[in-house]
Amino acid sequence: MRIGVAPHRLWPDREDELDAVLQIAVRAEELGFDHVFASGHAVAGATGVTPDPLVLLAAVAGATRRIGLVTSVLVLPLYNPVVVAHQTATLDRLSGGRFTLGVGTGWDTEEYAAVGVPFAGRGRRTDEQLAVVRQLWRGEGSPRLGVLPRTEGGPQVWIGGGSDAALRRALRFGDAWHGSGVDAEALTGVRARLDALDDEVGRDPATLELTAGLFLVPPGFAPAVKVPGRPLGGADASAESVRDELGRLADAGLTSASLWLPVATEALPDALAWAAGELVSPFSGE
Numbered sequence: 001m002r003i004g005v006a007p008h009r010l011w012p013d014r015e016d017e018l019d020a021v022l023q024i025a026v027r028a029e030e031l032g033f034d035h036v037f038a039s040g041h042a043v044a045g046a047t048g049v050t051p052d053p054l055v056l057l058a059a060v061a062g063a064t065r066r067i068g069l070v071t072s073v074l075v076l077p078l079y080n081p082v083v084v085a086h087q088t089a090t091l092d093r094l095s096g097g098r099f100t101l102g103v104g105t106g107w108d109t110e111e112y113a114a115v116g117v118p119f120a121g122r123g124r125r126t127d128e129q130l131a132v133v134r135q136l137w138r139g140e141g142s143p144r145l146g147v148l149p150r151t152e153g154g155p156q157v158w159i160g161g162g163s164d165a166a167l168r169r170a171l172r173f174g175d176a177w178h179g180s181g182v183d184a185e186a187l188t189g190v191r192a193r194l195d196a197l198d199d200e201v202g203r204d205p206a207t208l209e210l211t212a213g214l215f216l217v218p219p220g221f222a223p224a225v226k227v228p229g230r231p232l233g234g235a236d237a238s239a240e241s242v243r244d245e246l247g248r249l250a251d252a253g254l255t256s257a258s259l260w261l262p263v264a265t266e267a268l269p270d271a272l273a274w275a276a277g278e279l280v281s282p283f284s285g286e
Contacts, residue, residue: 001246001249001250001254001255001256001257001283002034002035002068002255002256002257003033003034003256003257003258003259003275003279003280003283003284004028004033004034004035004036004037004068004070004256004257004258004259005028005033005035005036005037005258005259005261005272005275006036006037006038006039006258006259006260006261007021007022007024007025007028007036007038007056007060008020008021008024008265008268009224009261009262009263009264009265009268010215010224010225010227010260010261010262011047011048011225011262012048012049012050012265013048013049014049015049017049017265018049018051020265021051021056021059021060022059022060022063024268024269024272025060025063025064025067026063026064027269027272028067028272029064029065029066029067031272031273031276031280032276032280032281032284033067033272033276033280034067034068034256034284035067035068035069035070035100035256035258036057036060036067036068036069036070037069037070037071037072037102037213037258038050038051038053038056038057038070038071038072039053039071039072039073040052040053040054040056040071040074040075041075041108041111042078042111042114042115043108043110043111043114045108045110045111053071053074054071054074054087054088054091057069057070057071057091057099058091058094061091061094061095061098061099066098067098068098068099068100069091069095069098069099069100070099070100070102070158070258071100071101071102071103072102072158072160072178072213072258073102073103073104073158073160073178074101074102074103074104075103075104075105075106075111076103076104076105076126076129076130077105077106077112077117077122077125077126077129078106078111078112078115078117079129081128081129081130081132081133081136082132082136082143082145084129084133085132085133085136085137085145086136086145086146086147088101088133088137088149088154088155089136089137089145089147089148089149089154090146090147092149092150092151092154092155093147093148093149093150095150096150097149097150097151097155099149099151099155100155100156100157100158101133101155101156101157101158102157102158102159102160102178103126103130103157103158103159103160104159104160104161104166104178105122105123105126105161105166106122123165123166123169126169127169127172127173130157130159130169130172130173131173133154134154134157134173137149137153137154137155138153138154156175156176157173157174157175157176158174158175158176158177158178158211159173159174159176159177159178160177160178160179160180162179162190164193164197167190167193167194167197168197168200168201170194170208171194171197171201171203171205171208172201172203174208175208175209176208176209176210176211176255176256177190177194177208177209177210177211178211178212178213179210179211179212179213180212180213180229181212181213181214181215181228181229181230182212182214182249182254183230183245183248183249184245184248184249184251184252185252187210187212187249187252187253187254188252188253190210191205191210191252191253194208209255209256210252210253210254210255211254211255211256211257211258212249212254212256212257212258213258213259213260214232214257214258214259214260215227215228215229215230215231215232215259215260215262216231216232216233216237216242216259216260216261216271216275217231217237217261217262217263218237218242218261218263218271218274218275218278219237219238219239219274220274221263221267221270221271221274222263222264223262223263224262224263224264224265224267225262227262231262232245232246232259233245239278242278242279243278243279243282243283246279246283250283259275261275
């Protein structure tokens, strides 16, 4: 299982809590994490402040050499697909092919209103945009992007969402389905639902990876915010309970875990070190 981490705590309250993201990303690379990931909202809201994910990951790309770069997730309907295709192709090329585009349809109606994009119909628009982005990455049709990606055919695409429409989208356009806060039972259910869509979509669901964002409060650390859902390893987690749950997720088919750490910003480096020592090493060979 590949294990990644966010370079800032879950839902930071203030902009200055983001000032050390490059140092945290560099440390994550040194500690052996597979990837760093960034979500993004254009406006501050219930989930705090967030930097632009593509700008953040571009800065991380310049500060690191090996670690992967993932959007988890980019709210695709808020963007022009030609611009997204060009930005992500550029990031993939300049990072040496380290970029993965994770996308979702979003949920914040105020954010859509602020950007001036209709909230209704966002799923259909996401499907249309993904088709355009994929085509442009391949250099097909017109226009031709200013820069094509380094990864042949374009970066990997992870598609989030738990609805049937999102699962169909993942099968049609994705390299992976990307969940949030799932346990092994829920993941098994997702795989069964994907299998049921085989004939409808015309793709072998076994070719679609399963990935997820998970919430981890390491033993000895206090959560800085209310954890959205059950934290990894349970409310009173131990190293053993966290590893046991990750093992069950791996057995259910999870290939990549992206860890949100909802601890205080000043505690984040130590929480990262705990996760690297207790989780990255044991699971890096799986």
